[in-house]
Amino acid sequence: xxxxxxxxxxxxxxxGDTVTLNCSYEVTNFRSLLWYKQEKKAPTFLxxxxxxxxxxxxxxxxSILDKxxxxxxxxxxxxxxxxxxxxxxxxxxxxxxxxVFGPGTRLxxxx
Amino acid sequence: xxxxSQSPRYKVAKRGQDVALRCDPISGHVSxxxxxxxxxxxxxxxxxxxxxxxxxxxxxxSDRFFAERPEGSVxxxxxxxxxxxxxxxxxxxxxxxxxxxxxxFFGPGTRLxxx
Numbered sequence: 001x002x003x004x005x006x007x008x009x010x011x012x013x014x015x016g017d018t019v020t021l022n023c024s025y026e027v028t029n030f031r032s033l034l035w036y037k038q039e040k041k042a043p044t045f046l047x048x049x050x051x052x053x054x055x056x057x058x059x060x061x062x063s064i065l066d067k068x069x070x071x072x073x074x075x076x077x078x079x080x081x082x083x084x085x086x087x088x089x090x091x092x093x094x095x096x097x098x099x100v101f102g103p104g105t106r107l108x109x110x111x
Numbered sequence: 112x113x114x115x116s117q118s119p120r121y122k123v124a125k126r127g128q129d130v131a132l133r134c135d136p137i138s139g140h141v142s143x144x145x146x147x148x149x150x151x152x153x154x155x156x157x158x159x160x161x162x163x164x165x166x167x168x169x170x171x172x173s174d175r176f177f178a179e180r181p182e183g184s185v186x187x188x189x190x191x192x193x194x195x196x197x198x199x200x201x202x203x204x205x206x207x208x209x210x211x212x213x214x215x216f217f218g219p220g221t222r223l224x225x226x
Contacts, residue, residue: 036153036154038215042144042146042153042154042155042156043153043154043215044153045152045153045154086214088217090217099200099202099217099218099219099220100219101216101217104214106214
C-alpha cells in the first residue's frame with residue numbers, strides 16, 4: 001500500500017530558527033513529490049520535485065529530493081511567525097492519477 | 112485504513128458529458144472540502160460542507176458545477192456538460208473540525224480528462 005510519512009508531526013520553534021521537515025514515501029511508480037503549506041484555506045503549493053539531488057529554492061524555503069532514500073526535506077531558514085502552518089507532503093504516481101498525502105507537520109513559530 | 116477515499120480514480124469524459132465524482136470522508140468528520148488542482152499548482156478551493164450544509168460554494172467555477180452531501184457523510188461533485196478546461200485532479204478533504212481549523216485529510220483525488 002502506498003504510504004507517505006512525515007516527521008516530526010509537530011514542531012515549535014522561535015523566530016529566527018532554522019527548521020528541517022522530513023517526508024519519506026513508499027509509492028509504486030513514483031513521479032513527483034510535492035510540498036504544500038496549509039493554512040485556514042486551500043493548501044498553497046510550494047515545490048514539485050521530480051529529479052533527485054536538485055535543490056529548489058524560494059526565498060527562505062528550499063527543498064530537495066533523494067530518490068535513493070525515498071525521501072525529501074523542506075528547509076525553512078530564519079523562520080517567521082507567518083511560517084506557522086501545517087506543511088503537507090504528497091506524492092504523485094507516474095500516471096498522474098494517484099495522490100498520496102502525508103499527515104503533515106504542524107509548525108508553530110513563536111515570536 | 113479509514114482514510115478519505117474517492118471514486119472513480121480516473122475518469123475520461125467526452126466534451127458535453129455529465130460526470131459525478133464521489134468522496135467518502137473519514138467517518139465522523141464534520142467538514143468536507145472539494146478542490147480542483149491543475150498539474151504543478153496548488154489546489155483551488157471549490158466548495159465546503161459542514162455536515163450536510165453547503166456553507167461556501169464561492170469557488171465553483173460555473174453553474175455547471177454542483178456538489179451535495181445530503182446525509183452529512185458521502186459527497187458528490189457533479190459537473191454538467193463538461194468542457195476541456197474542466198480537466199484536472201479533483202481532491203476531496205475532510206476535517207474533524209468546523210471551519211477555522213487548518214487540519215484536513217486528503218483523499219487520493221480523481222483525475223478527470225475531458226476530450
